[in-house]
Amino acid sequence: MVTSGNVAFGCDVHTHTIFSRHAYSTIGECVAVARERGLELLGSCDHYSRMISPTLHVRDYQHFINFSVWPRVWDGVWVMHGAEADIVDLDGHLFGWDLMCQKGITGAKLTQPITLKDMVWRSIDYAVASIHDATFARGASLTQTTNMYVRALEDPKVLILGHLGRSGVPADLDVVLLAAKEHHKLIEINEHSFQEHYGERIGLACRRIAERCAELGVMIATSTDAHIAHEVGRFDAVSALLEEIHFPQELVATRDAKTFLGVLEEAVGACA
Ligand SMILES: [Zn+2]
Ligand SMILES: [Zn+2]
Numbered sequence: 194m195v196t197s198g199n200v201a202f203g204c205d206v207h208t209h210t211i212f213s214r215h216a217y218s219t220i221g222e223c224v225a226v227a228r229e230r231g232l233e234l235l236g237s238c239d240h241y242s243r244m245i246s247p248t249l250h251v252r253d254y255q256h257f258i259n260f261s262v263w264p265r266v267w268d269g270v271w272v273m274h275g276a277e278a279d280i281v282d283l284d285g286h287l288f289g290w291d292l293m294c295q296k297g298i299t300g301a302k303l304t305q306p307i308t309l310k311d312m313v314w315r316s317i318d319y320a321v322a323s324i325h326d327a328t329f330a331r332g333a334s335l336t337q338t339t340n341m342y343v344r345a346l347e348d349p350k351v352l353i354l355g356h357l358g359r360s361g362v363p364a365d366l367d368v369v370l371l372a373a374k375e376h377h378k379l380i381e382i383n384e385h386s387f388q389e390h391y392g393e394r395i396g397l398a399c400r401r402i403a404e405r406c407a408e409l410g411v412m413i414a415t416s417t418d419a420h421i422a423h424e425v426g427r428f429d430a431v432s433a434l435l436e437e438i439h440f441p442q443e444l445v446a447t448r449d450a451k452t453f454l455g456v457l458e459e460a461v462g463a464c465a
Contacts (some may be wrong), residue, residue, distance in 0.1 A: 195230055195232060196232050196379050197298075199310045199434055200415075200429075200435045200436060200440065200442060200443070200445060200448070201204075201448040201449060202232075202271075202415055202426070202428045202432065202447065202448070202452075203232060203233040203234065203448055203449035203450055203452075204232060204233060204234040204235070204236065204447040204448075204449070204450055204452065204453045205227065205232055205234075205235055205236065205240070205415075205416055205417050205419070205425055205428075205445065205447075206226075206234070206235075206236035206273065206275070206353065206414050206415075206416050206428050207234060207236055207238045207275070207277065207321050207355065207381065207383065207414070207416035207418050208223055208236065208237055208238065208351065208416070208419040208424075208425055208446055208448065209237075209238070209239055209240070209277075209419060210223060210239055210416070210420070212239040212245075212256045212386050213239045213244070213245070213420070214240075214244065214245060214417075216239070216420040216421065217420065217421045217422075218419075218421050218422035219447070220237055220263065222422040223235060223237065223397060223419070223422050223425050224267045224268055224272060225268070225269050225422070225424050226422045226423060226425040226426065227270045227426055228268045228269055230302070230425065230426035230427075231426075232270060232425070232426045232455055233236055233270065233271060233449055233450035234270065234271040234272075234273060234447075234450040235265060235270050235271070235272050235273065235425065236273040236275045236319075236367060236416070237273065237274065237275055237314040238271065238275035238276055238277040239256060239275075239277065239402050240276075240277050240279075240280065240314075240325075241254065241257065241276035241277060241278045241279070241287075241288055241313060241320070241382070242277075242288045242324065243288065243291070243326075244279075244325065245278070246359070247363070249292055249309070250454075251294045251296065251297065251309060251312065251417045254289075254309060254312075254313060255298045255332050257274075257276055257313045257316060257317060258298070258312060258313065258316050259316075260317070264265035266324045269454055270311055270451050271447035271454075271463060273318045273319070274316065274317050274318045275317055275318060275319055275320065275321060275425075276313060276317050276320050276356055277280075277321045277323055277355060278310075278320045278321070278322055278323070278346050278351070279322075279324065279325055279326070280322050280323065280324050280341065280342075282328065282341075283329065283330060283337050283338070283340075283341045284327075284331050284341065284422065285340070285343065285344025285345035285346075285347070285348075286320075286343065286344075286360050287310060287320065287322060287345065287348060287351070288309075288310065289308060289309035289310035289312075289313060290308060290310045291308070292308055292310070293297050293306050293307070293308055293309075294306060294307055294308065294309055294312060294387070302315065312326050314350050314432070317350060318457065319350060319351070319352035319353065319442075319457060319460075319461075320348070320350045320351045320352065320353075321351075321352070321353040321354075321355040321381065322345040322346070322348070322351045322354055323354075323355030323356055323360070323417075324357060324360040324361060324362055326341035327360065327362045330333045330362045333362075334398070335363065335364060335365055337365060338362050338364040339364040339365040339368045339369060341362070341364070342354065342364050342369045342372070343368065343372040344371065344449065346372050346373055346376050346377050347372075347376060347391075348379050349461065350461075351378065352378060352379060352414075352456075352457060352460050352461075353372060353378065353379045353380075353414045353416075354369070354378065354379070354413075355378075355381045355383065356381055356383040356385070356386050356418065357369070357380060357381065357398035358383070358396075358398040358449045359383075359391055359395045359398070359399075359403050360385050361460075364366055366401070366402065367405065368403055370402075370405055370406060370409050370411045370412070371409060371456060373411055373412075374409065374410065374411045374412070376460070377460040378460055379412050379413060379414040379446050379454065379456065379460075380402060380406055380411055380412070380413050380414070381398060381413070381414045381415075381416055382403050382413050382414070382415050382416075382434070382435070383392050383399070383416055383417075383418050383431075384415075384416065384417040384424075384427065384428055384429070384430055384431050385417070385418035385420075386399050386420060387430030387431070387434075391400065396430075398413075398455075399434070400434055400438070402444075403434060403435065403438060403440060404438055406444065407439075407441055407444065408440065411444065412444050412446045412455075412456065413440075413444060413445060413447075414445065415428060415431050415445060415447045416447070423427060450465050
């Protein structure tokens with residue numbers, strides 16, 4: 194178990210593999226580092242968005258639909274099947290919701306056409322909903338952007354709202370956080386957001402989000418958003434922040450695997 198002061202970091206629930214294309218390690222390498230650092234649970238959440246391919250063909254996303262070959266417990270580490278899905282419009286839709294697949298990965302016609310999102314959704318444990326391209330929200334009102342986040346949180350497979358502090362789309366923070374609480378979903382506190390190149394403003398936004406989660410009793414997910422194996426399980430900035438603001442341990446859903454798996458079950462149950 195990785196601990197820092199009062200805060201435990203038993204899980205890293207948002208990490209990337211080479212499948213994300215701008216990340217550099219295999220799932221096996223990530224699991225090995227997770228094990229070395231004493232993590233109980235690793236969530237692999239590659240980008241599920243236009244970043245993967247401009248062709249938007251099911252073959253470009255097949256990584257997500259063969260997760261069952263991964264050992265669920267791999268060298269003693271629980272391995273979760275995730276996706277970091279882009280929010281793509283002001284209705285809070287997630288990538289692939291409007292891409293109808295007529296054929297499967299072999300090229301054979303499907304008996305029942307299905308959206309790409311549904312195809313991916315049926316094989317993942319959870320999604321992290323994030324924004325990487327905020328251009329669709331330019332000029333939108335705060336009511337629109339707030340509703341967008343709330344709608345995304347209402348999706349049954351969305352467990353975590355990803356790196357809200359650097360989404361580039363402002364919203365009414367309390368409404369979003371309380372919607373997460375109502376739907377038993379989690380607000381991410383993301384190690385990557387504290388990297389120097391994002392600047393102090395982003396760090397302060399993340400701090401404000403964490404403080405409000407503590408005040409409103411909203412559960413958080415801590416993650417590294419590692420894009421290379423050696424970042425897995427390293428929570429230097431997040432642990433310093435949570436210590437400093439005396440963040441209550443009971444609101445950290447990722448403190449150990451048992452808690453995270455319980456929260457996941459509750460969230461999916463709440464949406465069923
Ligand atoms: Zn990325
Ligand atoms: Zn990510």
